[in-house]
Amino acid sequence: MKLYIIGAGAIGGTLGALMTLDGHDVTLCDADEAHVAAINAIGLSIEGPVNAVTVRVPAILPHELPDVIDRAIVAVKSHHTRSVADLLAPRLAPDGYVLTVQNGLTADILTEALGAHRVVSSFVNFGADVMGPGRIMQGNIATFRVGELAGGTITPRVQELADALPYAEATDNVLGYLWGKEAYGSMLWAGAVSDLSIAESLEHPTYRPVMIAIASEVLAQAPVRVESFDGFVPDDLEGSLDRLAAFNRRSAKSHSGIYRDLTVRKRKTEIDEMLRDVSGPIFRKVGDIIHDIEDGKRVCEVANLDELAEFVAARG
DSSP states (O other), X not given: OEEEEEOOSHHHHHHHHHHHHTTOEEEEEOSOHHHHHHHHHHOXXXXXXXXXXXXXXXXXXXXXXXXXXXXXXXXXXXXXXXXXXXXXXXXXXXXXEEEEOOSSSOHHHHHHHHOGGGEEEEEEOOOEEEEETTEEEEOOOOOEEEEOTTOSSOOHHHHHHHHHSTTOEEOSOHHHHHHHHHHHHHHHHHHHTSSSOHHHHHHOTTTHHHHXXXXXXXXXXXXXXXXXXXXXXXXXXXXXXXXXXHHHHTSSOOSOHHHHHHHTSOOOOSHHHHHHHOOOHHHHHHHHHHHHHHTTSOOSOHHHHHHHHHHHHHTO
C-alpha cells in the first residue's frame, strides 16, 4: 500500500514505522520541523517494551504534500482536523480515501470536506508517546479496529486497511468502539486532572464513583451498540475499572496523553472537541478544570480529583 500519514506523532508515527517495516510505501507528514528533520536525518525510532527499532521512512512538511493523494491516514490532534481536511480536499483523488485514527468523533469534519464515501474510521487503543524529535515510545499492544462509518458491512477497502495496518482487525460497528472509547476516555480525562497514573486513578476507592458516573453519563448518549475492548465492558463499569487498571499496569505508558499535554508538552488538549462530542454536568465540570489547568490557574494534582469526587457525591 502507498499512503501518506498526516501527523507523525505517537499513533501516526508508530503506524508509519511499522507499516514501512512490513514493506508498505509510506510517507510521513508533520508540521513539527524538528521532528521531520530528525526522521529524515537518522530515521524514526520506536522505543519501549513492544519494539526497539529505528526505521528509515521519508518525512515531509505539509506544504510538501503532492498534488494528488490516493490513500491517507489522518493522525493529528482533533483540533487540527479542519486544517488537515483543507489540505486534503484539493489533493484526494476521486477514487481515493482517508482513514482517521484520531481520538473522538472527528470524522464529520472530514466527511464534510471530502465526502462521506471517501472517509473510513477506526478505533485505536494502543498507547504511545512522542519522547522527542524522531523518537516515539510504544507502551503496549491493544485493540485496533477499522470500519465504515455507516457500519453494517465490511467493505473491501476496510479489509485492505485491516490487512495492511499493524494489530488491526475489520469491524462492522466502528462507531460502537468509538463510543466505548468516549466512555473510557472520559475516565482518562477525569484522572488527568490529578498527577495519579491511569491505573491509580481507576482503582482508587475514593474515585471509583467518579469514574462510573462519568462513563455512565457518556454511555447514555451513545446512538449505537457500544462494544467491549481491553477490559472495558459497557454493561459492567464496576468490573471494568479493575480490568482497565490491570490493562494499564501492563503498559509502559503510565499516564495519559492528556496528562502529558498538560504537564510535559504544555500545549492545548482536545477538551473542546470532546465537549462538542459529549455533554453532561460531570464532563462539563472536568472540562472546566482542564481549562483552568491549560490557563495556568491550576496544576494537575489530586486536589482536583477530590473536588470532582465531591461534585459527583453532591449530585447523589
